Amino acid sequence: MKLERNPRSQEQGDLRSHAPKHGHHGQPGRSSLEIFLNRYHWKNIMSTSSSSIVREVEDIKTGKTYVCKTNKRETVLDVINEVTCLKRLDHPSVIKCADAYVGSSEMHLLLEPLCSTDLESVLVRKGRLSEKEARLVTERVLHAVQHLHKRGVVHRNLKPSKILFKDPGDFKQLYLVGFGMAALMQEDDEMCLSDSCGSALYVAPEVLAADCLYNEKCDLWSIGVILYQLLTGQPPILADCTDELLKKIRFGQVNFEPLESLHLTDSAKNFVQQLLTLDLKQRPSAAEALLHPWIANAGARLESYT
Numbered sequence: 001m002k003l004e005r006n007p008r009s010q011e012q013g014d015l016r017s018h019a020p021k022h023g024h025h026g027q028p029g030r031s032s033l034e035i036f037l038n039r040y041h042w043k044n045i046m047s048t049s050s051s052s053i054v055r056e057v058e059d060i061k062t063g064k065t066y067v068c069k070t071n072k073r074e075t076v077l078d079v080i081n082e083v084t085c086l087k088r089l090d091h092p093s094v095i096k097c098a099d100a101y102v103g104s105s106e107m108h109l110l111l112e113p114l115c116s117t118d119l120e121s122v123l124v125r126k127g128r129l130s131e132k133e134a135r136l137v138t139e140r141v142l143h144a145v146q147h148l149h150k151r152g153v154v155h156r157n158l159k160p161s162k163i164l165f166k167d168p169g170d171f172k173q174l175y176l177v178g179f180g181m182a183a184l185m186q187e188d189d190e191m192c193l194s195d196s197c198g199s200a201l202y203v204a205p206e207v208l209a210a211d212c213l214y215n216e217k218c219d220l221w222s223i224g225v226i227l228y229q230l231l232t233g234q235p236p237i238l239a240d241c242t243d244e245l246l247k248k249i250r251f252g253q254v255n256f257e258p259l260e261s262l263h264l265t266d267s268a269k270n271f272v273q274q275l276l277t278l279d280l281k282q283r284p285s286a287a288e289a290l291l292h293p294w295i296a297n298a299g300a301r302l303e304s305y306t
Helices: 032-038 073-088 119-126 131-150 218-232 242-250 257-261 266-275 286-290
Strands: 040-048 052-059 065-072 097-102 106-111 163-165 174-176
Touching (some): 032 097, 065 073, 073 097, 073 106, 119 163, 119 218, 131 218, 218 257, 218 266, 218 286, 257 266, 266 286
Antiparallel strands (some): 040 052, 065 106, 097 106
């Protein structure tokens, strides 16, 4: 279940810069959509939803393969938002946008090809991860999110299905995807977000609070929920219905008992508790989370990529 959102992107960007630059001249009568479509060989449909179709496409000129997400016109704000945010980012663990076209009836977004295996399917298959595996995934995600926040982007919809792997057996290479609900921070105001959005199980308490401004630390709560699931195989807050779940999240009613019943290090438990801190002022930032002993003292470290 996704919460209703009111897009408030402070920067729309210019999607024309993502349109193909070749083919516009000397071809009278051809629409820009036709030029875009003819640039690629349209291959298999990978997935469909109520609002989009995902296909494998091949650039006819270069032979490169991409994933094309075709959205209906009514989702144009999400597509513009996604492209605008991706234009700001350049990180090995963040999906890259190769091309985009916004037309009168549909929008096409070309992304680099990735394995279809996401963290959600890994959890379904394995139940939960070892502490070592969970730490590796969390570290990679934190480095990517630190980059987002440094570039003024807040994801706001982090969850296992938004974390993809290039190789299903390699947790070292993962990618954040799904920036349709992302927001751009204002440099002069650290508490500038106000609209409620995200997925119910992973949304931060402050996002649900009425008349409450929040910041990028909402992503850290979501990472805490994901980590809790990786370690225990279950969500940190259980409820019989969505309304009850959202109420419990709003008041930070996290059940930490399953963490205590497992053979986990005290450092791991402490880290989860810090991420799932109700008060966002006390919750660590991505940079601070990377300094926590559970992450920082775990052997070979990644260099921060900015």
